[in-house]
Structures are given as structure tokens and as C-alpha cells.
Amino acid sequence: MRLLPNVILLLVLLALWESLHLAVGPSAMASPWATAARLASLLAQADTWRHIGATASAFAWSLLLACVGGVALGMLLGLNAMAGNVAEPILMNLYALPKVTLYPLVLLCFGLGLGSKVAFGVMHGLIPILLFTMNALRHLPPVYMRSARSLRLAPWQTAWHILLPAIAGEVLAGIRLGFALTLLGVLIGEMFASQKGLGYLAMTAMGAGDIATLLAIALLLTCFAVTGNALLLRVGRHLEHP
Amino acid sequence: MSRALPLSDLVRMQAARRPEPVHVELAQVTRRFTHPATGEPFQALGPIDLALVKGEFFSIVGPSGCGKSTLLDLLSGLGKPSSGRVLFEGKPVNGVPEGVGVVFQENAAFPWLCVRDNIAFGLRRAGVEAAEVQRRVDYALGFMGLRDFAKAYPAQLSGGMRQRVCIARTLVTQPRLILLDEPFGALDQQTRLLMGDELLKLWRETGATVLLITHALDEAAMLSGRVGVMSTRPGLFIDFVDTGWPADRDSRVVSTPRFGEITARLWEKLRVETLKIMGGAH
Ligand SMILES: Nc1ncnc2c1ncn2[C@@H]1O[C@H](COP(=O)(O)OP(=O)(O)O)[C@@H](O)[C@H]1O
Ligand SMILES: [Mg+2]
Numbered sequence: 069m070r071l072l073p074n075v076i077l078l079l080v081l082l083a084l085w086e087s088l089h090l091a092v093g094p095s096a097m098a099s100p101w102a103t104a105a106r107l108a109s110l111l112a113q114a115d116t117w118r119h120i121g122a123t124a125s126a127f128a129w130s131l132l133l134a135c136v137g138g139v140a141l142g143m144l145l146g147l148n149a150m151a152g153n154v155a156e157p158i159l160m161n162l163y164a165l166p167k168v169t170l171y172p173l174v175l176l177c178f179g180l181g182l183g184s185k186v187a188f189g190v191m192h193g194l195i196p197i198l199l200f201t202m203n204a205l206r207h208l209p210p211v212y213m214r215s216a217r218s219l220r221l222a223p224w225q226t227a228w229h230i231l232l233p234a235i236a237g238e239v240l241a242g243i244r245l246g247f248a249l250t251l252l253g254v255l256i257g258e259m260f261a262s263q264k265g266l267g268y269l270a271m272t273a274m275g276a277g278d279i280a281t282l283l284a285i286a287l288l289l290t291c292f293a294v295t296g297n298a299l300l301l302r303v304g305r306h307l308e309h310p
Numbered sequence: 311m312s313r314a315l316p317l318s319d320l321v322r323m324q325a326a327r328r329p330e331p332v333h334v335e336l337a338q339v340t341r342r343f344t345h346p347a348t349g350e351p352f353q354a355l356g357p358i359d360l361a362l363v364k365g366e367f368f369s370i371v372g373p374s375g376c377g378k379s380t381l382l383d384l385l386s387g388l389g390k391p392s393s394g395r396v397l398f399e400g401k402p403v404n405g406v407p408e409g410v411g412v413v414f415q416e417n418a419a420f421p422w423l424c425v426r427d428n429i430a431f432g433l434r435r436a437g438v439e440a441a442e443v444q445r446r447v448d449y450a451l452g453f454m455g456l457r458d459f460a461k462a463y464p465a466q467l468s469g470g471m472r473q474r475v476c477i478a479r480t481l482v483t484q485p486r487l488i489l490l491d492e493p494f495g496a497l498d499q500q501t502r503l504l505m506g507d508e509l510l511k512l513w514r515e516t517g518a519t520v521l522l523i524t525h526a527l528d529e530a531a532m533l534s535g536r537v538g539v540m541s542t543r544p545g546l547f548i549d550f551v552d553t554g555w556p557a558d559r560d561s562r563v564v565s566t567p568r569f570g571e572i573t574a575r576l577w578e579k580l581r582v583e584t585l586k587i588m589g590g591a592h
Binding site for chain 1: 384417423432435436483
């Protein structure tokens, strides 16, 4: 089973965390047990759930937009060789850009609140999904398109019944990457310009020197990200071996 | 009919076939490309005149790069000629016409669909009624010896099996013209001979006009009613060989003297062309 390595990995991480805690002291690093206890007490408060709700809705919107936009734009650019060749270096540069520098601009456009958070999440998540989709299409065996034409498929049938299933695995890999990056984007957005959300909560905890709360939030987010990743991996494996 | 026919009978059969209606016609067809490296335009094919009679089994052999696949693209409407006319059933070809089926050299089975869904693919997209799809797919599964693999995925099949799936996918659309571009190129010799028999069976059963592109002279000699030999680039027909096989032939014709004669004649023409490509010193 694949369970055992995971359990061992978890134990090793816990041991490292505990030793770090012992080495630097509780004011810099709360122990795993203190963190878990803090998380439990946080989750017992209704207020925490309001913040979780705010982050969750911003994240859900961001991921949806990043996926739909990334796949749609990726398909357009992947199918049009010239547009793809022009767009690729631009996208690469955009992607490499530290996006935090653009945050003031995003705030000006979308104002404080959900809009900015979503925009920031999408900015992080869309480009990898777009690039994965585009490259999957570029490396598509030409015989698929020739088959589509020889079977006299309408353009939408080709897109839906051939292109999408043919690239599904790679698109999903892009979405896995986009998932983590979108979450990151939303959290950074919340840290800088929001009165709600887990990012905001973490920022206030940091200001107050409340290490246990900070780590508790990090733990919660890690659990969420790991679960999301595992689910997407699972879907991907199902696609490969239907 | 499986005994060797006397030559006079063969001649009469040929003569009797002549008045059959022309199914596909190419008139003064050429295709030019630009060279990907130098950007220079060059003529890849033609000018070609060719008429296929309805229901005939015609094969094309020629050195690689002579424009066989290009010719098939023009016939199927997947490509456009630079000049000349391509007619299918009397109408100019513009896009893939209804009634034309293509089998490609590459493995074109969709890996995300099981064998049954692969074969049903074209029919479902065309909106054929579910019961009819089922009926035709069941028939094709049996005909192509794929019944036990209906639920398997292409990755679980051998190369020969996958090519059968592709042939079946084309077959169920009931094409009146079947174009095959080196469909058995990736298969071993024994499998190729057996697949050839399947193809003959399919041809007899459907009455379709078949155009087979192959690099294997024996395949062309054994399967076809007529073989066209193409020259090196720009591809032109330099010879047509009537094999005169009866309609109920199968791979056993390879043991007849006639088979040897046909293959020898094909090779004689092709040898010269192949030598030209290889630098042709001798
Ligand atoms: N799209 C294309 N652009 C440029 N050259 C091409 C293109 N398609 C084919 N050719 C060239 O045309 C010639 C004939 O190709 P092809 O029809 O594939 O040959 P064959 O199938 O007989 O091996 C080759 O020299 C090939 O490189
Ligand atoms: Mg070819």
C-alpha cells in the first residue's frame, strides 16, 4: 500500500517540526501539539468560519475563472500556431514577473474586497493552466485532427469530443499547479488588502506575535492544499486508466 | 473460382469491367509545397491523370517521398491541389465528401475510448440512431475479429489490433470509397498478410472502391486488381499493372507464378526509381 510511506513522511515532518520548536523556543516556533490545540480552538469559533468562508469563496471563484479562462485561451493559442508562437514568450515573462508588484494596479481596478482577491488568484493560476493546455495541443498527434476532418466533424465536435479528451491529462496537471498557485494568490491578496479571510487572519496573528495561531492557519491551509492535490492526482490517474 | 484462370478469361474479365462507371477522377492534378528549410517552392506531385472505376481495388506503390500521401490527401479532400481537378462521383472534392473513408498509417485509435466507443465514434457524431450504431458496431467487431476486445482500451492492444479498430471505425460509416495510407506499415509480415485477407473480405463485402497505398510490392501484387507505380518526386504514374486476380482471391495467390511475374514487373519499374533516390550510380 501507498499508505505506509505517507505515514512515515508525516512522522518525519512532525519530528523535524518538534526539534525545530525545541531548538528555537516557543516564541519563534510553536510545537505541533500546541498548534493542533490552537487550531481546534480556532475551529470552535464562529468568527474563524466566517474567515474560512471568505477565503473559500474567493478561492472557488478564482479557480473557476483560472480554469475556464486558462483552458479556453490555451486552446485558442494552441490551435493557432502563429498566435501561440507570439504569445508563449510573453506569457513566460508575465508568469516570471513578481505579481505582488502589480497588486496596487489590481486594487485600483477592482477595489478592496472580493474582486481584487479573485483577480489576484486568477493572475497566479491562469497562466500555468493556459501554458499546459497550449503545449498539450501543440504536441497533439496530427492524425487526431486528420481523423476529425475525415469523419466530417463540426468544429465544436472536434473541440469537445477529440481535443478536450486528448489533452485532459495534461490540462489536469496544469490545473493541479494552478490550484496551489491560485490559493497562494488569494492568500497574498487577503494579506495586503482585506479585512476578511485566512490571509488577513494570518497577517493579524503575525502582527500580534501569535505564532500558534499563525501556524494553526498554515496547518489548515496545508491540509486543504494536500487534499486538493491528492484528489486531482486521483482524477488524473483515472483519466489515464479509465 | 480460386483455381488459376486461363489468360483469355482474364482478358475477358478485364474487358467486361471497362464500362463500369468512373468513381474517382483526377485531371491534370498537381501539388506544390514550399520547402520548409529553404523556403523554395517545389512540385511534389503530378501532373496526374487517374480514373478509378467503381468497385475496383487499386494500389499505389512508389519510392518514399514521391507524393503518395499527398495524392491521398487530395483524393480525400484533406488537401487541395495546386492545379487540376479532383472529382468524386462526378462532383468536385472540397473538404472530405460524404461516402469517403480514410485509414491513416499512424495509430489513430483514440486512447481515451474503449474499442467499442472508438468504432462507434463517427456514427455517434453523425447522429446515427443508437440501435443502428449498436448493430453496425457489433457487425464490425465480429468482422474484424475484435469481439472479445470490445471493452479493451487501445493501449492494451497490439499494433495489428489497433489498426483493425481504425479500419472498423471507417468501415461502419459505410464509405463508398476507402482510402488507406500504408495501413499495415508498422506490422510484421505475417500479420500484414492476414490483414490483407481481412481487407479483401471487406472489399468484397462492401463493394466499395478501395485505394491502398503501400510500400510493400507483395501486398500490392496480392491484393489489387490494378497497381499504379509512381516515379520519384514529382510523383507521376510510370506504369499500371492489371493483376487479373479473381474477386474471391486471398493471400494464397502468393504461391502462383502470376504473383511472381507481377511482383517482378513492379520491382523492375520501382528499382530504377529507388536507385535515382539513392544517387543512382548503377
Ligand atoms: N505540408 C508539406 N509542406 C512541405 N512539404 C511537404 C508537405 N507535405 C509533404 N511534403 C513533401 O512532399 C513530398 C511528398 O510527401 P508525401 O506525399 O508524404 O510522400 P510519400 O507519402 O510518398 O512518402 C515529400 O518530399 C515531403 O517532404
Ligand atoms: Mg506517406
